[in-house]
Structures are given as C-alpha cells and as structure tokens.
Amino acid sequence: MRGYSQDAPQPGSRPEPAGLRLTAGRAVDSGPVGPLAGASQGTWPLPPDRTQAILEATKHVAARLKSSGFPFALVGSVAAYAHGVPASFQHDADFCILREDAEAVTEALEAAGIEVRVPPEDWLIKARSHGEEIDLIFELARQPVTRELLSRAQTLPVDSVHMPVLSPTDLMGSQLHAFSEHHCDFGAVLPIARTLREKIDWARLRREHQDSPMPDAFLYLLERLHVIDPREAGP
Numbered sequence: 383m384r385g386y387s388q389d390a391p392q393p394g395s396r397p398e399p400a401g402l403r404l405t406a407g408r409a410v411d412s413g414p415v416g417p418l419a420g421a422s423q424g425t426w427p428l429p430p431d432r433t434q435a436i437l438e439a440t441k442h443v444a445a446r447l448k449s450s451g452f453p454f455a456l457v458g459s460v461a462a463y464a465h466g467v468p469a470s471f472q473h474d475a476d477f478c479i480l481r482e483d484a485e486a487v488t489e490a491l492e493a494a495g496i497e498v499r500v501p502p503e504d505w506l507i508k509a510r511s512h513g514e515e516i517d518l519i520f521e522l523a524r525q526p527v528t529r530e531l532l533s534r535a536q537t538l539p540v541d542s543v544h545m546p547v548l549s550p551t552d553l554m555g556s557q558l559h560a561f562s563e564h565h566c567d568f569g570a571v572l573p574i575a576r577t578l579r580e581k582i583d584w585a586r587l588r589r590e591h592q593d594s595p596m597p598d599a600f601l602y603l604l605e606r607l608h609v610i611d612p613r614e615a616g617p
Contacts, residue, residue, distance in 0.1 A: 432471070433469050433471060435512050435513060435514050436460065436471045436474070436475055436514050437460070437540065437541040438511075438512045438514075438541075439475055439510075439511040439512040439513075439514035439516055440456065440460050440475040440516070440540055440541075441540065441541060441542075441543040441545075442496070442511045442512065443475070443477065443491065443496065443509060443511055443516050443518075444456065444477070444540070444543060444545040445543065446490055446491055446494045446496065447477065447479075447487070447490070447545075448545065450486075450487070450490040452479060452480075452483045452486065452487055452490070453479070453480060453483070453529060453532045453533075453546075454477050454478060454479045454518075454532065454546060455477065455478045455531070455532050455535035455546040455547060455548045456475070456476070456477055456478075456535075456540065456545055456546065456547045456548065457476045457477065457478050457519065457522065457548045457553065457556065458474075458475065458476035458517075459471045459476075460475045460476070460540065461476075461547045461548050461553055462553060462574045462577075462578070463540075464538045464539070464540045464547045465538070465547065465550055465553070465577075465578055465581065466577055466578070467573060467574050467577045467578065468573070468577075470573070473515065474514060474515035474516060474517055475514065475515075475516050475517070476516070476517045476518075476519060477516065477517070477518050477519065478518075478519050478520075478522055478527045478531065478532060478548065479518050479519070479520065479527065480520070480527055480528075480529065480532070481520035481521075481526070481527070484507055484518070484520060487507070487518060488507060491509055496509050496510070496511050497509060497510045497511075498510075505519060505520050505521035506518060506519045506520060506521075522556045522559070523556050523557075523559030523560040524559065525556075525559055531548075531552060532546065534548075534549045534552055535547055535548055535549060535552075536549055550578045550581040550582045551581075551582050551583045551586060551587065553574070553578075554571075554574065554575065554578065554582050554587060555586075555587055555590065555591075557571045557574065558587060558590075558591050558594075558596075558597035558600065558601075559591075559597070561594075561596035561597050561600060562596060563596070566596050568600050568603060571600065572603075572604075572607075572609075575604055575609055575610075576609055579604075579609055579610055584601075584610050584611075587601070588601060588613060601613075
C-alpha cells in the first residue's frame with residue numbers, strides 16, 4: 383500500500399525476489415496447519431477467513447511493537463475498520479513507524495519469530511505473520527512519518543487488542559496525498575469519507591490540498607454527493 387503503502391504493487395504470495403534479506407533460522411508464524419484437534423481422521427480444516435487472518439496478523443505485530451516501546455500507528459484499510467468503516471481489507475495490514483526506528487523494529491519482530499525482509503522500495507520494510515503481509519512504512523504517500531503525526535493517533539480496539547490508530551483526518555489526508563494521475567481510485571476512498579465524515583477536519587484538508595488537482599477534485603465530488611458541506615465562497 384502506498385500512501386499508506388498503497389501506490390506500490392502488492393506482492394501477494396509470489397516468490398521472494400532475489401537479493402532480499404530474509405531472516406535465517408527463525409521460526410515463521412504462518413498459522414495452523416494439519417487436521418483440527420478432535421476431527422475425524424482425514425478431515426482437514428477449511429482455509430482461514432482472510433479478513434480474520436489479516437486481523438490476527440495485525441494484532442500479532444501490534445503487540446510486539448507495543449511491548450518494544452517504539453512509536454507507531456495503524457494505517458490503511460485496517461485503520462479505517464478500527465474507526466468504524468466496514469471491513470474491506472486491501473491485501474495486507476499497514477503500520478507507520480519512524481525511519482530511524484526501522485532497524486530496531488526489525489530486530490524486535492525477528493526476536494518474536496516474525497519474518498522481516500527489506501524490499502527494493504526505500505520507504506518501508508515488510509513482515510509476515512499468520513500467512514499475511516504486513517507493511518511497516520516510513521513515508522505515507524511520499525510524506526515522511528513524523529512524531530507529530532504519530533502523536534495524533536488514537537488508541538482504539540482492533541478485534542479486542544488496543545493499539546494506536548492514525549486519526550481520521552490524517553487517515554483521509556494520506557488517501558488524498560496518494561491521489562495522482564496514475565492513482566485516482568475515488569471509489570475505494572468514498573466509503574471511508576462517507577463513514578468518517580463527522581470525524582474529519584475537512585477545512586484542514588481543503589487548505590492542505592487546494593493546489594493539488596486530484597485531491598481537490600475528490601473533495602468537490604464529496605460536495606456534489608452531499609457527503610460534506612460546500613466550501614464557503616471566497617470574497
């Protein structure tokens with residue numbers, strides 16, 4: 383997810399590219415395998431629900447980040463879910479961390495048996511838990527992650543585990559920053575805007591994006607759809 387990692391292609395389950403650093407000799411948490419306890423011989427469990435698998439991975443990584451004491455915040459579609467948007471997860475879960483903490487975060491996750499690798503992109507590291515990808519991002523839609531941004535995060539429960547979640551205004555701002563001529567899927571962001579409209583500082587977002595054509599066009603669309611109030615006419 384670029385923007386929250388959203389712009390970059392999602393790796394899915396494709397083989398690891400050559401030259402990436404993988405943790406050697408570490409146990410990798412890939413979820414349960416084999417028959418269910420107590421099941422009749424030859425009976426295998428159904429594949430895990432993908433939404434729940436992403437939530438389990440999110441909780442696992444968040445618990446390690448919390449215990450290690452590094453500032454972070456949940457972003458992306460799972461963060462939108464934490465704020466009340468219906469679950470519609472985009473391939474993985476995403477966290478913001480500070481660039482200067484990347485090496486220490488990697489060590490903390492590896493110590494917990496979580497696989498971590500460094501992709502060619504220089505704005506994130508990737509982890510894997512419960513068979514799901516986790517992006518740990520230093521730049522949110524080409525904007526560096528800062529302590530100020532993380533300080534505005536709200537602590538919310540995510541499937542019973544409390545963790546810092548990017549504020550609704552910053553979450554929508556990251557979506558707007560990600561819009562460009564090559565990435566302008568308004569339909570994917572519209573449900574977030576509709577659900578969180580009462581929690582978002584739209585005046586601030588208008589000030590920040592008034593000179594950017596794609597974000598400004600999306601804000602105008604929200605006005606025409608009566609999701610937000612029209613902007614006040616200038617003098």
